[in-house]
Amino acid sequence: MTTHAPQAAHSVTLPVSLDEAVAALAAMPAAVPVAGGTDLMAAVNKGQLRPAGLVGLGRIGEIRGWHYQDGHALLGAGLTHARVGRPDFAALIPALAAAARAAGPPQIRNAGTLGGNIASAAPTGDTLPVLAALEAELVIAGPGGARREIPVSHLLAGREMLGPAELIGHVRVPLLHAPQVFLKATGRTGPGRATASVAVVLDPARRGVRCAVGAIATMPLRPLEAERWIASLIDWDGERALAPEALTAFGDYVAAACIPDPEPVPAAQEGGDTVAGAAVEQPVLSPAVLHLRRTVAALARRALGRALS
Amino acid sequence: MSNDAATTATPPAVDGPPQEPAAHGIGASLPQADARAKTEGTFPYASDLWAEGLLWAAVLRSPHAHARIVSVDASAALEMPGVRAVVTQQDIPGDGAYGKRIADRPVFATDVVRHHGEAIAAVAADHPDTARLAAAAIAVEYEPLEPVTDPEQAFAAEPLHPDGNLIRHIPLQYGDPEAVGEVIVEGLYRIGRQDPAPIGAEAGLAVPRPDGGVELYVASTDPHGDRDLAAACLGLEQDRVKIVVTGVPGATGDREDPGFQLPLGLLALKTGCPVKLTATREESFLGHAHRHPTLLRYRHHADAEGRLVKVEAQLLLDAGAYADSSSESLAAAVAFACGPYVVPHAFVEGWAVRTNNPPSGHVRGEGAMQVCAAYEAQMDKLAAKLGLEPHEVRLRNALATGDILPTGQTVTCPAPVAELLRAVRDYPLPPLPRDTPEDGWLLPGGIEGAGEPGAVRRGVGYALGMVHMLGAEGTDEVSTATVKVQDGVATVICAAVETGQGFATLARQIVQETLGIEDVRVAPVDTDQPPAGPAAHGRHTWVSGGAVERAAKMVRTQLLQPLAHKFGMSTELLQIADGKITSYDGVLSTTVTEAMDGKELWATAQCRPHPTEPLDESGQGDAFVGLAFCAVRAVVDVDIEIGSVRVVEMAVAQDVGRVLNPAQLTARIEAGVTQGVGAALTENLRTARGLLRHPDFTGYALPTSLDAPDIHIVKLVEERDVVAPFGAKPASAVPVVTSPAAIASAVRAATGRPVNRLPIRPQAAVATPNA
Structure with a gap:
């Protein structure tokens, strides 16, 4: 027994060719393809993702x-x-x-x-x-x-x-x-x-x-x-x-x-349009x-x- | 940092003639009894425990750093199939609040949440996923409040807690406030939030007992303290709550915070079923205490020769929402604010304040580590201003036995500070690398990194550090141990938890030494045994080791008394070795088995060091039982364009009193240095408006084997501390305290930048190539 979600996926398909994998995904649109799983399974274990099914790509020799x-x-x-x-x-x-x-x-x-x-x-x-x-x-x-x-x-x-x-x-x-x-x-x-x-x-x-x-x-x-x-x-x-x-x-x-340097923004005017030649504030990037x-x-x-x- | 990362295996180059290593007893490199099981992965930790019909617990935690709770509705969770119980603060049968010195922390937040991740409710269900989903289904209506995240704002802010925002204030005054030095250096320093980051996250199993009590199987480091808290909150007699300590997967701070234990116990009592909880890494970061982030302002006065005249300092510790052990941390920070130096006049004002940041508490070297980084930076500034070598200015001020600390306490224990510093200073520097493929120069940035030899500058820095040993300020430091001998096997029963510090091995060595019996076993720890106190401040080596020795000596007397009577000599004239009892002259002898005559011998003893006293209103008092010192020389390579730093070598000289187990001691020092490398370069648990930003090991970067430097233990000064059992000083904390300061000093030397912040940010370690 593990504390990590073994029930997460209800169906796991292990196709052996790219076309089979595509067909498996077409047959079950909610399924998620998984290869190395280094990002996907971390999300599953964290409970952020609960895929209805998995299509494992590990057995597809051609890729x-x-x-x-x-x-x-x-x-x-x-x-x-x-x-x-x-x-x-x-x-x-x-x-x-x-x-x-x-x-x-x-x-x-x-x-x-x-x-x-x-x-x-x-x-x-x-x-x-x-x-x-x-x-x-x-x-x-x-x-x-x-x-x-x-x-x-x-x-x-x-x-x-x-x-x-x-x-x-x-x-x-x-x-x-x-x-x-x-x-x-x-x-x-x-x-x-x-x-x-x-x-x-x-x-x-x-x-x-x-x-x-x-x-x-x-x-x-x-x-x-x-x-x-x-x-x-x-x-x-x-x-x-x-x-x-x-x-x-x-x-x-x-x-x-x-x-890039941030766009210079015209200095705030007291309720009026920007005056030509008015002071322009140059925002500085943070350290x-x-x-x-x-x-x-x-x-x-x-x-x-x-x-x- | 994990507890036992004995990374780089450098044999300690200890002075003195090479000795034939003993196979057992004091001074032997006895391996840990469970080392094999731990290495092979068969050692059972709390997360491996199992009970028939157990339920799984999950805790609902606050997503806000500061908010008012308008309502909590658990009905949706209770309706979920498989959910067996939901508990909130209303279900607490006993005290609703707990804490180390002040009970200021509610088991579950009710009206207000004061930090991100504070527990609000807990669920027990028949599957861990169900429990987590149910916890998420509890509807909590929050009214977010403005969090106080800047400790400087805490003084003026609305009280975050009925107890107010100031947890403790110590205005230490020592000497003449009018004293002025010819040279003055000032600085402002910031120390980040280090996490103990135990490699095994919190886990536990609670089993209800037929008598209405509960047994908690947890990796506690203070089983009796935790039991007393649990009993008070669960409304039970102390003997109805039993804590059984499972293997401890890493403890450089307090483990198994009651925040994990209390919901477990409560759910087990409510459901009548065993309940298990395993924290995720995120929960672990949210739930346990961190090192106090600290803001420090310093002014050092010295005369023209570099001798310190006066130190003025202000220290502000961010305690987070609850007091926990902040009072002790502050006392250590204030008392050691000047470091292991002779300072005639000191004025140090320290505060520990409440904020809505993640809670702070005991992590080894607490208080002492933060001030070390600051006072050592000040010593570097002083050296630069006076044109002295950094080690020279330190030598001129080094503390020694008989000197007086700014708390008014006289240093009575060995304090070989100057000797330690000379040892690291005189140790040969590592050769400069040549940029050839064969040389395999590991550049800052790593193997596939961007490092470029032309942009790398090397720096050498020094630091001296000190810590106190055992609890301070009047804590009753006591431990009880029992030794039993039967059929040629000795058993030690002592509730001192083996956290990786090596106590269990040490206890075996002590009994081997005293009784001459090789086969010594250490019983598992539970609270049915007499208390031994928390595993912190190196106290088990001292107090529990002392108790084991006394008990073993009592057994020895019981064993030898009849023989001594028969031989007509006192027990002191008999020796036990290799299962044989021999008189001093070798004439009379018998075997241990014969002397035992099928008897069973038991003895129980206590060890209680001399008492201490709290610091008074001006920070004066004999607050510490003992002190330990360390000198570190760091050698770093800095890529001055990118600001990446690699620690090349750390040379350590340490005051250890007496070496009891060389292999274990080396591992402890190396682990401590490595934890210090983390604090200096990468370990900072970052928050944004009180919310933890990356509570995982990708965001919180621990040192890897590539980050750990070569660690050379240059010298172990064995000057026995007469008041300590065996004369030994605990060894784990002081390298953690000293290493970050030494690394900062070395980066300062390499870049010429001030480096006033830990961990060192890359932008603080860049310099122009010609500088």
């Missing part, structure tokens, strides 16, 4: 590995963080491997999956800024064998949602064959949630730098102007190195783009936010520096 498809890697949504963190994967997509290795203690990494990280969409999800910087596409499996693709950022931003009986099947990630870096700041030396994280990937074929900042907003943020500016400074056919000042400027650019901005700047500078070194 537990990866394969190649025209210059891309098609990653199964059921890949665990532990698997993604291993050296063979790190040779393929280094930043994603680094993020997976940073994602919590070994127990969590052994269970938690890539698809789960995306579906939970927690602001501190460590793989999310990397997927955003890689401009990954999600392959969504739907009823009747239907497949559609949406950019990961659309799902994270809520522009497109998963429909009824839809599952994240695979994640399509471009293979860039160039340095990429993921850096994370946490409150302690041991595993912890990110206070800020930065992913920087180089795309030499398109002569681009792509950067995403995680954990500071509800979804990863992309400083597009800073990316374009720094890409224009890099000598793509030569050394690729940048002066320290340029790296610092990039860091500050990224930080200011992600944590904690300013520190977060400094942290993002340092992370972005270091990440780009390492990618170019």
Whole structure:
């Protein structure tokens, strides 16, 4: 006997293929899909969630590995963080491997999956800024064998949602064959949630730098102007190195783009319209936010520096 | 922090010739008897208990920090199938309020809730889920009130409690208020809210007895104290309530707050069935007491040589809604506000006030830890102002035996403060890491963190700390123990709870030493045994250890008296070793079995140290039985751009009186240092308008094995305390008190920033690279 809710789920289905899983969800719309369960079961045990049924995704072989498809890697949504963190994967997509290795203690990494990280969409999800910087596409499996693709950022931003009986099947990630870096700041030396994280990937074929900042907003943020500016400074056919000042400027650019200064508000007028040239109050960021901005700047500078070194 | 995280296994580098370790008796590294079961997970804790037909309890807790309760309607809960009883304050048959010194805390809130998570009602049902759903179904109408969350506002605020907002005020005055030093340093310091964070959350089982009484199976650290509270509230005679102590899964503060025990007992009596309650982690954070968040203002006066002239301080302890042990915490904070230094003139004013923040209470090193962080910061400021090394200014002021504390009490116990500081100062510093892959330099921020070697600065800091041992200010410190010998096996019966401090092992060693019997067992603890008092302030090593020794000596006399008579010599001339009794000259001998002759020998004894007295209205009095001291040198690496800190090494020198069990002592010191690392860097139970924000182990970051530094026990000073049994001083609390101050000092050295807040926030540890 345990004190934790064994009666929570009345039905548990364990499909062995993606289409079976989709069919099981279609047959029981109130059922919840569960992969690693590191977020879901915590909510169940806390009594916040009482799913009427569970569809376990752990036996679906086709989403537990990866394969190649025209210059891309098609990653199964059921890949665990532990698997993604291993050296063979790190040779393929280094930043994603680094993020997976940073994602919590070994127990969590052994269970938690890539698809789960995306579906939970927690602001501190460590793989999310990397997927955003890689401009990954999600392959969504739907009823009747239907497949559609949406950019990961659309799902994270809520522009497109998963429909009824839809599952994240695979994640399509471009293979860039160039340095990429993921850096994370946490409150302690041991595993912890990110206070800020930065992913920087180089795309030499398109002569681009792509950067995403995680954990500071509800979804990863992309400083597009800073990316374009720094890409224009890099000598793509030569050394690729940048002066320290340029790296610092990039860091500050990224930080200011992600944590902007608040809009100046006109000083309160005594019951009248704003007079041109009147005193404008500049609201100041709190010390904690300013520190977060400094942290993002340092992370972005270091990440780009390492990618170019 | 859990109790026993013996993390980094560094053998203590103790002075003196290497000795052959003894297999048993005093000085042996005897392992704990239950170590194997605990390691393998077969040891039964309270949450593993089971009784036929048991019901599950759940407690309804306030979602508000401060609110008036307009109505409580339990009808919906009672109608749920499976629900057997709902209890509120009206169902309390005895006293409606309880508390340590003042009974100021209601069992269930009725008119007003004073903190987030205060209990309002409890439910018993046939399934834990049903009980939780039923508790949630109790309709409570609240009228939210403005919470008082700033202790400075508590003085002027409307009374939060009929007893008023001021729990205790001590204006300590010692020496000449007009004294002025040539050098003056000032500072304002804030200490956060550390949680004892026991690794096993609260759990218990209540079983009704046929005689109308109740048995409570809980992990209490003060079984008799808790029994007396429970009996008073349940309206029962004391002998009708029995507390049986189950294994204690971590206790660095008080455990099994009566707030968990009383609803359990009440529900068992009301339903006539066994009732079990296991707290969730969130409930555990909401229910038990935390370390007092403290605001401290200091002004130190010194002469040009750095000798202290006068210390002025104001200390404000946030007690939360109820008094609990705040009075004792405040006394310790005020008495040790100047630290282990000679201070001719001291004016320390301390207050403990009520707020609507989570309740504060006993966590080890209470009061002493908060002031240590502040007075050591002041010593660093003084050193900087005078251009002295931080250790030099401390050495010039170090306390010694015979000096007088600002409370007017003379330090009569060993106080080797200067010797401890020299030991950590002279210990070689760890080598600076080289930034190569082979070196495996663990940077601040961790293995996959963002650390960059170029931005890392190393700092070294020092701190001296002190704590009192045993209860203070006139507490009757007494323990009773019984020793029985039968068939070559000795049994110790003593109601001192093994909380991980190692008492059970120590009791076995004491009996082995005294009686020469190897097979010693320690009986499980319940309140049918005579009281031994709470497990706090290291008192069981002292009082219960002393009682066990006396009882064992009485048994020894009983055993040897007939032999001594037969041999024609006094019992002192006989020795017991390896099951044999031998005369001093080795001529006459017999075996223990023969001497026992099938008899059963029993003896019971008490140990009561010399009495203390309360601090008077100007903070004067001999309030403490004994003192323990510690010196810590911290070495930290700080990423000065991000403000992340990693503690590289902690060198500890401690005044222990006498080493009774080297392995156990090392584990206690390492665990204490690790708890101090948590208090210095990550452990702060945050609130917003009185509401706990992250009551879980993701939000409340304990140190992991990667956060725990290398801990080197540089020196254990064994200067026996003549009034303590065996001359030993309790060892767990003083490293907790001293370590956070040493880490803050090291971060100060690395960054040049003032670091006046614990835990150290990243923005307080950033610096410009050229600074």
